[in-house]
Amino acid sequence: xxxxxxxxxRTMSRMDGSSIKEALSLMDERxxxxxxxxVAYGIYPDYADCYAIHVFFDNLxxxxxxxxxxxxxxxxxxxxxxxxxxxxxxxxxxxxxxRYFFKPYTDLMVGTTNPDDDNVKRLVMSINSDVKGALVFSxxxxxxxxxxxxxxxxxxxxxxxxxxxxxxWLAHNRYPTNTSGWWGGAHPFNLLDWSVVHNGEITSYGTNxxxxxxxxxxxxxxxxxxxxxxxxxxxxxQHGLPSETVVTALAPPFWDxxxxxxxKQEEFLRTLRLTYGPALMNGPFAIVVATKxxxxxxxDRIKLRPLVVGENGSRLYISSEEAAIRTMDPEVKTIYxxxxxxxVIGRVTV
Amino acid sequence: MSxxxxxxxxxxxxxxxxxxxxMRCVDNCSYGVYRIEDDKILIDSRKCTACHRCISxxxxxxxxxxxKPVDYRSHPLWTAEAREDVINQARSGKIILAGMGNARDxxxxxxxxxxxxxxxxxxxxxxxxxxxxxxxxxxxxxxKLEFTKNNGDIDLxxxxxxxxxxxxxxxxGHMSYGAISLNAQLSLAKAVAKTxxxxxxxxxxxxxxxxxxxxxxxxxxxxxxxxxxxxxxERGAAIEIKVGQGAKxxxxxxxxxxxxxxxxxCTRMIPLGSDAIxxxxxxxxxxxxxxxxxVRSLKEATNWEKPVFVKIAAVHNVAAIAAGIARSDADAVxxxxxxxxxxxxxxxxxxxxxxxxxxxIAAVDEKLNDQGIRNEVSLIASGGIRNSADITKSIALxxxxxxxxxxxxxALGCRVCGNCYxxxxxxxxxxxxxxxxxxxxxxxxxxxxxxxxxxxxxEISELMGAAGLNSIESLRGNRERLRxxxxxxxxxxxxxxxxxxA
Ligand code: SF4
Ligand code: SF4
Numbered sequence: 001x002x003x004x005x006x007x008x009x010r011t012m013s014r015m016d017g018s019s020i021k022e023a024l025s026l027m028d029e030r031x032x033x034x035x036x037x038x039v040a041y042g043i044y045p046d047y048a049d050c051y052a053i054h055v056f057f058d059n060l061x062x063x064x065x066x067x068x069x070x071x072x073x074x075x076x077x078x079x080x081x082x083x084x085x086x087x088x089x090x091x092x093x094x095x096x097x098x099r100y101f102f103k104p105y106t107d108l109m110v111g112t113t114n115p116d117d118d119n120v121k122r123l124v125m126s127i128n129s130d131v132k133g134a135l136v137f138s139x140x141x142x143x144x145x146x147x148x149x150x151x152x153x154x155x156x157x158x159x160x161x162x163x164x165x166x167x168x169w170l171a172h173n174r175y176p177t178n179t180s181g182w183w184g185g186a187h188p189f190n191l192l193d194w195s196v197v198h199n200g201e202i203t204s205y206g207t208n209x210x211x212x213x214x215x216x217x218x219x220x221x222x223x224x225x226x227x228x229x230x231x232x233x234x235x236x237x238q239h240g241l242p243s244e245t246v247v248t249a250l251a252p253p254f255w256d257x258x259x260x261x262x263x264k265q266e267e268f269l270r271t272l273r274l275t276y277g278p279a280l281m282n283g284p285f286a287i288v289v290a291t292k293x294x295x296x297x298x299x300d301r302i303k304l305r306p307l308v309v310g311e312n313g314s315r316l317y318i319s320s321e322e323a324a325i326r327t328m329d330p331e332v333k334t335i336y337x338x339x340x341x342x343x344v345i346g347r348v349t350v
Numbered sequence: 351m352s353x354x355x356x357x358x359x360x361x362x363x364x365x366x367x368x369x370x371x372x373m374r375c376v377d378n379c380s381y382g383v384y385r386i387e388d389d390k391i392l393i394d395s396r397k398c399t400a401c402h403r404c405i406s407x408x409x410x411x412x413x414x415x416x417x418k419p420v421d422y423r424s425h426p427l428w429t430a431e432a433r434e435d436v437i438n439q440a441r442s443g444k445i446i447l448a449g450m451g452n453a454r455d456x457x458x459x460x461x462x463x464x465x466x467x468x469x470x471x472x473x474x475x476x477x478x479x480x481x482x483x484x485x486x487x488x489x490x491x492x493x494k495l496e497f498t499k500n501n502g503d504i505d506l507x508x509x510x511x512x513x514x515x516x517x518x519x520x521x522x523g524h525m526s527y528g529a530i531s532l533n534a535q536l537s538l539a540k541a542v543a544k545t546x547x548x549x550x551x552x553x554x555x556x557x558x559x560x561x562x563x564x565x566x567x568x569x570x571x572x573x574x575x576x577x578x579x580x581x582x583x584e585r586g587a588a589i590e591i592k593v594g595q596g597a598k599x600x601x602x603x604x605x606x607x608x609x610x611x612x613x614x615x616c617t618r619m620i621p622l623g624s625d626a627i628x629x630x631x632x633x634x635x636x637x638x639x640x641x642x643x644x645v646r647s648l649k650e651a652t653n654w655e656k657p658v659f660v661k662i663a664a665v666h667n668v669a670a671i672a673a674g675i676a677r678s679d680a681d682a683v684x685x686x687x688x689x690x691x692x693x694x695x696x697x698x699x700x701x702x703x704x705x706x707x708x709x710x711i712a713a714v715d716e717k718l719n720d721q722g723i724r725n726e727v728s729l730i731a732s733g734g735i736r737n738s739a740d741i742t743k744s745i746a747l748x749x750x751x752x753x754x755x756x757x758x759x760x761a762l763g764c765r766v767c768g769n770c771y772x773x774x775x776x777x778x779x780x781x782x783x784x785x786x787x788x789x790x791x792x793x794x795x796x797x798x799x800x801x802x803x804x805x806x807x808x809e810i811s812e813l814m815g816a817a818g819l820n821s822i823e824s825l826r827g828n829r830e831r832l833r834x835x836x837x838x839x840x841x842x843x844x845x846x847x848x849x850x851x852a
Binding site for chain 2: 268276281
């Protein structure tokens, strides 16, 4: 069980984090005080062309020295600082949250069409699996994840979420069932520009994990959701599939439906399913994924977790609960529930 | 005879008060246990193989079969079997033949793997009310989708290679006409056609009677090349090159001349009554490059319209071999474990050579995954698969589908007596004697085999539903859904699974 909420302003006008904090806190029954987190896009306009790398450090000695060294080998640190945090009575500070604004050296990564992204992806994987006491939890451009083990209000106040302004926000209230609450296990999960919040369990995790690992990703977060970020990165960024096609690969129609489709569509879906069988996700889930151009929400193929969509002008909301959307935007116009497996997409239009 | 005789294995007795002297036992026993003298049924227990035919045909339940307790001096090393093998070989100077699978008491790994089920945090899925997808495609898959974007539409550039479409991940493995009877093969062919799956023809060619079911067959090419011509290749839905077999890794096949009747000789394209001995290696495959050439020649010969499988026995280095095969243009790798059955194998091979299928599948799957090509090639497991749980566990360990052999014969009556190589199978399966073959009605046989496949398919759906999975893609290689119970760490590492409680 978990509560999720996401919003996009399609005109890219930026919202501060206060209303999403309220909306998320409304879903406290879906959490257990063991994890909450926020992600916002558009928050670092001054460093828009740098990768904003957020790291949890256990201390600023060995782990930070190692991370500095690794980053400096592969690129230039344009700026770095501790992410400001404000002590909360209900939240025990376990890590130091740090951010780097980083530019990779393009010529160090050869043989790929996307050297900067591939470089940063590889750095994230290697820091997370090799550097003890350091965990990269956010690595996209002009965006950032803020998360910790605690209740939504405490986490929001800890990072003072309302001080950030973004055109996309996702937030998550965690009720962990497969691993204990630790900072790295809180959502959103992120890699490059992909961020994921998830309510549910991925029963196909074993299969999905092997698939992404055979493609150069390493699962280090001890929980099933991170695999979704990697699947989107692999299928969406590396293989170039549009987001709705990625969703179709992850939650495809049933064979019985595919068999009845017109020939061209049947062939497309059969080819997609055969190609991406190991990426197909099973189990109860409602997921919202964000990237810099938009958000997509979808559920598993038999909709074992709730998902509600709301719209008001340029704003699109996706959440576990209608009440959360109404808290964020009491004026919300349209409310509907998407069908199982059907992607709900909000794209920036400017 | 200085060595004398060895003791009886089984003791048959008839409850004379029950017996109504219908003589069915006399007629049914092809091994000659019963004979009539002066209106009395006499029993020669020494000839009994425990095939159970008489017992199942006796209308009065009057026959009693007992496995004789060992009456040698007991000895932990020199078991009765060890001593008898020595005696028999001292007498004959020959290799000891055996039928069916490995008869040694090795621990069964499947029995030490337990499956997962959902509780509370994750709802289980009810297959009676929700869709459950077991459809499986066997063949090459693309590594990624290639397409062009055309105003929001996607036009595929990727064209799928030919794949077999299976409605269930259960296929029937290769048992040749010759090793088994035509009625047995026909029963299997009708059964796979009914259940939307496939059967292997074995290396014996294809009899005309199977032609109507050819779209559900996988034709086999073994080192003897028996029955192979272009017509045969074109009839199969897929082609399989048999390099090795789990029951006898490293050696060829042997069909005794007694089983080569006129029809078999014609189908196999060999002289009547001659022993059909396949050589140990294929004489045109001495390396992986040679194999790759053969795979491609077969594809060329059949217009690249049919998937080509390569079957190997599970041996110590199976993962590396399978990875080589996967890169040879083969569409599927079949790995046959050392509990696999056979019509006839040297006993020393059957019982001592090879590795269990559970470990082989996990190792092959892992290797292919590490090389990033797991989804591009299919993996079929066989050799000692006894029930739907074994199948579910095989898939969770990484197989796409399984071949069953012995189980499908048991559905036709086989009682695993292990005497198939003698050609006297009283159930009409491993024999070519017309009076025995007639004991199988292919319609009824097909019904039983199809029932077995359907029942197992239902059970796999239930197991998947309990684990919260509704498509087989998500079970494949999903080691998370397995735990090892009382397995040592070494084996857990090979299987890449955690222990119970972890
Ligand atoms: S089959 Fe049974 S009843 Fe008939 S003769 Fe044999 S023992 Fe007697
Ligand atoms: S096929 Fe026939 S001979 Fe072989 S084990 Fe089964 S019953 Fe015995």
